[in-house]
Amino acid sequence: MTSADTPYDKGSEVRGIFEKIAGYYDRMNFVMTLGxxxxxxxxxxxxxxxxxxGQLVDLATGTGVIALEMARRYPDATVTGVDFSAEMLRRAKSKPGADAVCWRQADAMSLPFEDESFDGITQGYLLRNVADLDGVLREQFRVLKPGGRIAILETCPPSGLMKPVMRWGIRFVVPLLGQIVARDRKSYTYLESSTLAFASPEHVAGVLRGIGFRHVxxxxxxxxTNVILWATKPR
Ligand SMILES: C[S@@+](CC[C@H](N)C(=O)[O-])C[C@H]1O[C@@H](n2cnc3c(N)ncnc32)[C@H](O)[C@@H]1O
Structure with missing residues (x-):
């Protein structure tokens, strides 16, 4: 493995991209997913x-959409939102309801929490941004309590009959929207390539089972083009 392949090198490149796109992230997400x-x-x-x-944490919280939804949905829970981008967290903290969430700047590869701290872990679009899929999920297994659940939103490489059409759409439409909506084709070319290169849900499910998660x-x-996965840590 060269130094360029280490999770931390990928991390600093990815962090730079998210620091840059934080200001128009929500708008672009709305357009790309048609709301x-x-x-x-x-x-x-x-x-x-x-x-x-209970204790809940949303990793790669970005502008905090999932963390804020958990705080609204589970008012008796303590919700923490974690991201390594200061700019993303700044946007999250400025949203209505943000006072109900504890915001922490940290790397999901090495979480600043004790073993078995959380009853639930969520994440939106974290996995395709890390070089070590197994490592980032093992870290979540470590901080999850037995019986706790994990829920993952991710992009999904196209498959089946629609594959050529969807590949074409992702390859050309995503950077084009980046250009039109955000005037930033380059950052959204990263999104396109990381989506097409990312693992299938079957593969992610296999990694989760290999670590010890059950009911995947x-x-x-x-x-x-997107997938939600969920699983439980056995008691
Ligand atoms: C595409 S955004 C998703 C934001 C939010 N979860 C959502 O669904 O809208 C990905 C976020 O992951 C964060 N991120 C990527 N790698 C990370 C890591 N290793 N540790 C912490 N945050 C990370 C980025 O800073 C960015 O805010």
Missing amino acids: RHAQWCREVAARVAPAEG KWRKKFFG
Whole structure:
């Protein structure tokens, strides 16, 4: 492995991109998903379904959409939103309801939490941004309590009959929208390439099972371009 392949090198490159796009991230997400992103975040929040109260964390929280939804949905729980981008967190903290969430700047590869701290863990679009998929999920297994749930929103490489059409759409439309909406084709070319190169839900599910998660399930969204996976840490 060269130094360029280490998770931390990928991390600093990815962090730079997200620092840069924070100001128009929500707008671009709305356009690219035709407004569906908020609905998927609600489903992710619902999938962790903790017992009353408890400790919940949203990793790669970005502008905080999932964390804020959990704080709204589970008012008796303590919700923490974690991201390594200061600019993304600044946007999250300025949103209505942000006072109900504890915001922490940290790297999901090395979480500043004790073992078995959380009853539920969520994340939107974290996995394809890290070089070590197994490592980032193991770290989540470590901080999750036995019986706790994990819920993941991710992009999904196209498959099946629609694959050529969807590949074409992602390859050309995403950078074009980046150019038109955000005047930043380069950052959204990264999004396009990381989506097409990312693992299938079957592969992610296999990694989750290999780590020890059980009851692994998933549901594809938006012509198979996005996926929600969820799983439980055994008691
Ligand atoms: C595409 S945004 C997703 C934001 C939010 N979860 C959502 O669904 O809208 C990805 C976020 O992951 C964060 N991120 C990527 N790698 C990370 C890491 N290793 N540790 C912490 N945050 C990370 C980025 O800073 C960015 O805010």
